[in-house]
Amino acid sequence: MQLPYCEPYKIKMTEAIRTSTREERERWIREAHYNLFKLRADQVMIDLLTDSGTESMSDRQWGAMMTADESYAGAASYYRLKAVIEKIFGMPYFLPTHQGRAAENVIFSTLLKEGDIVPGNSHFDTTKGHIEFRRAVAIDCTIDAAADTQRELPFKGEMDLEKLEAVLKKYPKEKIPCVVLTITNNTAGGQPVSMRNIKGTAELCRRYGIPLLIDSARFAQNAYFIKTREEGYADKTIKEIVREIYSYADIMTMSAKKDGIVNMGGILGMRSEELFRKASQFNIMFEGYVTYGGMTGRDMEALAIGLDENTEFEQLDARIRQVKLLGDLLDEYGIPYQRPAGGHAIFLDAKKILPNLPKEQFIAQTLGIELYLEAGIRGVEIGSILADRDPVTHENRYPKLELLRLTIPSRIYTDNHIRVIAAACRNVFERRESITSGYRITFEHPILRHFTVELEKI
Numbered sequence: 302m303q304l305p306y307c308e309p310y311k312i313k314m315t316e317a318i319r320t321s322t323r324e325e326r327e328r329w330i331r332e333a334h335y336n337l338f339k340l341r342a343d344q345v346m347i348d349l350l351t352d353s354g355t356e357s358m359s360d361r362q363w364g365a366m367m368t369a370d371e372s373y374a375g376a377a378s379y380y381r382l383k384a385v386i387e388k389i390f391g392m393p394y395f396l397p398t399h400q401g402r403a404a405e406n407v408i409f410s411t412l413l414k415e416g417d418i419v420p421g422n423s424h425f426d427t428t429k430g431h432i433e434f435r436r437a438v439a440i441d442c443t444i445d446a447a448a449d450t451q452r453e454l455p456f457k458g459e460m461d462l463e464k465l466e467a468v469l470k471k472y473p474k475e476k477i478p479c480v481v482l483t484i485t486n487n488t489a490g491g492q493p494v495s496m497r498n499i500k501g502t503a504e505l506c507r508r509y510g511i512p513l514l515i516d517s518a519r520f521a522q523n524a525y526f527i528k529t530r531e532e533g534y535a536d537k538t539i540k541e542i543v544r545e546i547y548s549y550a551d552i553m554t555m556s557a558k559k560d561g562i563v564n565m566g567g568i569l570g571m572r573s574e575e576l577f578r579k580a581s582q583f584n585i586m587f588e589g590y591v592t593y594g595g596m597t598g599r600d601m602e603a604l605a606i607g608l609d610e611n612t613e614f615e616q617l618d619a620r621i622r623q624v625k626l627l628g629d630l631l632d633e634y635g636i637p638y639q640r641p642a643g644g645h646a647i648f649l650d651a652k653k654i655l656p657n658l659p660k661e662q663f664i665a666q667t668l669g670i671e672l673y674l675e676a677g678i679r680g681v682e683i684g685s686i687l688a689d690r691d692p693v694t695h696e697n698r699y700p701k702l703e704l705l706r707l708t709i710p711s712r713i714y715t716d717n718h719i720r721v722i723a724a725a726c727r728n729v730f731e732r733r734e735s736i737t738s739g740y741r742i743t744f745e746h747p748i749l750r751h752f753t754v755e756l757e758k759i
């Protein structure tokens with residue numbers, strides 16, 4: 302008999318999960334103004350809000366933290382991380398930041414001015430926030446197929462090179478400080494980008510003399526999909542693939558809290574010494590001195606090992622298999638989600654699940670609240686609350702997709718938890734006809750409103 306699959310690790314420490322009753326959850330979500338971000342974590346049974354900084358570190362990572370160097374300047378831990386970044390990404394210059402958006406803050410402070418244009422494939426919300434905060438414009442050049450949740454494409458997060466070239470042609474070079482390529486494409490459902498598309502984007506950037514910035518939060522998952530789905534890469538290691546990806550990039554920002562498997566940290570990497578000197582100024586002002594930025598020595602040690610470990614096939618395989626298990630169960634129950642299953646999450650198609658709810662009543666948010674009430678499971682809305690209002694007209698923006706993201710943090714939950722999640726989704730799906738009204742906003746901030754928005758039931 303062939304032995305079944307098992308995870309390439311065993312578990313050394315556990316954390317108790319708290320359960321609750323439906324009555325308790327009804328009270329808690331009302332007190333949280335129907336914003337899942339405002340719940341206390343101990344009011345949640347299975348937390349799928351994000352994988353950001355919530356993943357389980359290895360014994361090697363914990364061990365390295367004990368021998369970290371906390372020197373203010375020139376710490377050994379900084380040089381260890383620097384060596385790993387050079388080896389894995391081939392980036393000669395880097396600045397440590399406290400998380401991904403901090404790297405965005407530093408690089409966009411260096412590069413962006415009012416009225417600039419930044420094309421990309423579905424800019425992540427903090428990226429878009431940093432661009433719009435500086436009165437610049439993020440232009441989405443994602444392939445149209447990404448908005449069709451039922452279409453199966455191996456690389457559904459790609460940049461549409463024709464759309465990108467049209468933007469590069471239309472505006473003068475001085476107005477486009479960089480092109481942002483996000484791998485994997487989080488907003489479009491954790492969907493990957495092929496090496497062919499990365500290369501094609503880089504070639505266009507070269508031709509128009511514009512630097513390519515890779516938003517790298519889930520670079521390792523993207524490399525996994527290139528290895529398993531793109532012709533010519535099956536025999537390459539994840540590390541070889543990552544090295545090739547970054548040979549096409551001029552700048553990289555990374556939220557290390559995702560594929561770096563650390564609780565806190567970010568990276569701003571670049572090839573240009575001149576850019577590094579300019580960006581260092583902002584790093585010192587916003588983050589900290591160049592050799593620690595926003596990170597402690599302990600953070601940098603854990604990240605150096607996390608990057609090395611999570612660019613091994615077996616680690617990525619275990620995580621992505623678990624996401625696929627959830628997708629397979631949802632298929633069995635006929636529940637629509639962004640297909641195929643992504644690298645870090647399943648994105649439920651809320652418009653298809655609740656077709657009778659008008660978009661003005663926040664469809665994906667409503668689905669998220671129902672799933673919480675059902676089983677204490679916390680997902681996150683990727684829909685019109687996240688999309689904010691248009692900065693010029695102040696009208697609500699209604700994106701094509703209303704998704705509820707269920708993020709599976711690496712090495713946190715077991716397959717049994719996945720089965721509970723799928724069953725809870727099924728229960729909500731079965732009573733979908735009875736969900737006929739949603740929510741309205743009673744308080745919001747102008748940018749990144751989803752974190753603090755308050756709602757009431759209609």
Ligand SMILES: *Cc1c(COP(=O)(O)O)cnc(C)c1O
Pocket residue numbers: 353400401402403425427428483487516517518519555556557558559567
């Ligand atoms: C998480 C994320 C960011 C922002 O990183 P933080 O660490 O949350 O500040 C940027 N881009 C992408 C694609 C992300 O997933």
